[in-house]
Amino acid sequence: MLSIKDLRASVEGKEILKGINLDVNAGEVHAIMGPNGSGKSTLASVLAGREEYEVTGGSVDFLGKDILELSPEDRAREGLFLAFQYPVEIPGVSTTNFIKTAVNEKRKYHGQPPLDAVSFMKLMKEKMNLVEIDKSLLTRSINEGFSGGEKKKNEIFQMAMLEPKLTILDETDSGLDIDALRIVANGVNKLRDENRAIIVITHYQRLLDYLQPDFVHVLLNGKIVKSGTKELALELEEKGYDFIKDEFSLSEAV
Amino acid sequence: MEKINLEYLGQKFNQLQTIDTDNLLSNVRREGFNTFNKKGLPTFKNEEWKYTSVSDLFKKQYHLTEDELKPAISASQVDEIRLPGFENANELVFANGKYVPELSTIRSSKAQLVILPLEEAANGIYKDLVKEHLGKSSLFINDAIHALNTSFIYGGVFIYAVKGQIIENPVYLYHISDAVENHILSQPRSLVFADSSSKLQLVETYKTIGSMDSFTNEVVEVAVKANAILEYYKIQNDGPNGSHVGTTHIRQIGKCYAHTVVVSLDGGMIRNNTNIIMEAAGNEAHMYGLYLLKGNSHVDNHTLVDNRMPNCFSNELYKGVMDERSTGVFSGKIFVRPDAQKTNAYQTNNNILLSENATVNTKPQLEIFADDVKCSHGCTVGRLDEEALFYLRARGISKEHAQAMLLKAFAESIIEQIKIESLKEYAEQLIEERLKGDNS
Known part of the structure; x- marks a missing residue:
């Protein structure tokens, strides 16, 4: 589904991603872990199309398309979804109107007619139950005055409404209490199936306990330096990143 | 130098003075014309006109409205300017700056709302009101452009909301300028009086017919008495050939409530002076403005809140979006006079620039002479939120x-x-x- 080859990117002339290689197939959940500043969020931003990052090399194939050539909106319409680490507050734009616009622009892109009001409300209701989000939040302006947990829930709700093929969760667990984490993780789990894939970017084991990833990758200094199964995450939790740094610097030296 | 045709204006002025010799109005006009001659057109050296140049406007050869009050406008042309909700409104039509009763529709009863040609009001039972309130804005705006309007007061309107009457039907003022054959200078003049415990809603809009240029130089003077509510709305969506200098001068002469909204979407050179004069204790005023500009539009909003008595409250919020080569100006003046203790006055101006070639100038001016007051102002200029x-x-x-x-x-x-x-x-x-x- 997603094939990243030797991806390099920089911001303001400073290279952050130094040759990322990653393949994600339908139905898989990949976790990307790594210390602060290793390039995890940069990877998410580059995939979603944030313009301040300059891609300096490599390629990203998503469902047979070179997505680096696409605008952020077209990437989303092709089925890529980024759950933001810091969802933006947008006063004056109602959440419902926003999601309706997003759903219908995506439908238009795929040659489908817009959803009528009744079908849209029905879809909203169904997905609201799925992610346990309070109806009153959706009548308010986007994320305005939402708590940290509510913002993250709103991200998962949008994911449910847009039914993406590939979801990138960028530190969705940060700032969540245990209950909110459980609700968010359950929401994500309900949206999992064999046709969709998820990339989870996180510092911590606790979200992975719920999501049970198929693969875990360690990102260090702009490169994936180690890949393994979910046991690797447990090892990291126990030993910290230092053992990998040591291992990595040894192999670099050779 | 400006190619302003003083000879033509002087000729027209003298002509008007001989046709309409009513003492009250002709004296006001005489004073206006003296000021006009004395002041000369404002240049950028005048602080109030620093960011708005009128010299281009006065380079044109305008056709000044004839002194006769014949409507130059047809009923079907009026239909084009009618605003939604007109079925329920008192519709006053101004053709080239002159109030045309024949094209206007008054829906409120005379027991609630009196609408008369200004000359008729100045000669009838409202003579004292006209005498007392007409021309008060000249004390605050004494430039030549304002004086030019005063010099040609003729064919204006008098609007009187009767004591204790909640006027359900808003008053729509349609200003139509016929610029089919000539550049046209329209100079509407309105005197509005909202008596005690009345409620009055005023709405103004502008339209230029034809491809020549129009310049509407307007003065609206409003006096609001105790416990009355005044709402004032100005919607500007004329073409780029429609320029405008307008003063809305609202005096809160009793403890009352005023609410103004000025929306500018299109036009050539626009200057709106919106003044609130708080002449009684405990006044409350809310002032809003939106300018959403493109092309070469220039919109300048000058506001004034003059706190002269204690315990007054005012809140101002003006917002602008400038695209293409448009320019916006906001200048907000707040006076707090020595007697105006316990004043609360707030002002905010937010601007978004969408283009490299768009400009905005924003200038808060607070002059506070009392010591127990709460005043704040803030302005922002930025781009659209990238995040x-x-x-x-x-x-x-x-x-x-x-x-x-x-x-x-x-x-x-x-x-x-x-x-x-x-x-x-x-x-x-x-x-x-x-x-x-x-x-x-």
Whole structure:
């Protein structure tokens, strides 16, 4: 589904991603872990199309398309979804109107007619139950005055409404209490199936306990330096990143 | 130098003075013309006109409205300017600056609302009111442009909300300028009096017919008595050939409530002076403005809140979006006089620049001579929020549509202050079409 080859990117002339290689197939959940500043969020931003990052090399194939050539909106319409680490507050734009616009622009892109009001409300209701989000939040302006947990829930709700093929969760667990984490993780789990894939970017084991990833990758200094199964995450939790740094610097030296 | 044709104006002025020899009005005109001659056109050296140049406007050879009051406008042309909600409104038509009763429709009863040609009011039972209140704005705006309007007061309107009457039908003032054959100078003049415990809603809009240029030089003077409510709305969506200098001078002479909304969407050179003079203790005023500009439009909003008595409250919020080569100006003056203790006066001006070639100048001016007051002002100039734009795009919403959504949200806090529902919906629709149009 997603094939990243030797991806390099920089911001303001400073290279952050130094040759990322990653393949994600339908139905898989990949976790990307790594210390602060290793390039995890940069990877998410580059995939979603944030313009301040300059891609300096490599390629990203998503469902047979070179997505680096696409605008952020077209990437989303092709089925890529980024759950933001810091969802933006947008006063004056109602959440419902926003999601309706997003759903219908995506439908238009795929040659489908817009959803009528009744079908849209029905879809909203169904997905609201799925992610346990309070109806009153959706009548308010986007994320305005939402708590940290509510913002993250709103991200998962949008994911449910847009039914993406590939979801990138960028530190969705940060700032969540245990209950909110459980609700968010359950929401994500309900949206999992064999046709969709998820990339989870996180510092911590606790979200992975719920999501049970198929693969875990360690990102260090702009490169994936180690890949393994979910046991690797447990090892990291126990030993910290230092053992990998040591291992990595040894192999670099050779 | 300005090619202002003084000879032509002087000739027209003398002509008018001989036709309409009413003492009250002719004296006011005489004073206006003296000021006009004495002051000369304002240049950028005049602090109040630093960012707005009128010299280009006065280079044109205008046709000044004839002194006769024959309507130059047909009923079907009036239909084109009618605003939504007109079925329920008192519709006053001004042709080239002159009030035309034949084309106007008064729907309120005379027991509630009196609408008369200004000359008739100045000679009848409202003579004392006219004498007392006409021309008070000259004390605050004493430049030659304002004086030019005063020099030609003729064919104006007198609007009187009767004591204790809640006027359900808003008063719509349609200003139509016929610029089919000539550049036209229209100079409407209105005197409005809202008596004690009355409620009055005024709405003004402008339209230029034809491809020549129009210049509407307007003065509206309003006096509001105790416990009355005045709402004033100005919707400017004329073509780029329609220029405008307008003064709305509201005096709160009893403890009362005033609410103004000025929306400027299109036009040539526009200057709006909106003044609130708080002459009684405990006055409350809310002033809003939105300017959404493109092309070469220039919109200058000058506001004045003059706190002369204690315990007054005022809140101002003006917002602007400048695209293409347009320019915006906001200048907000707040006076707090020595007697105006316990004043609360707030002012905010937010601007978004969408183009490299757009400009905005914003200038708060607070002059405070009392010591127990709360005053604040703030202004911002920036670009559209890039983070918000990316968030919307990352959900599959096109850049153009996302930008329109954000701008509409920005404008909404002003538009929602329009308390006449049909007018609010109309303004929303104009803005939506405009934002869509910009993207095509």
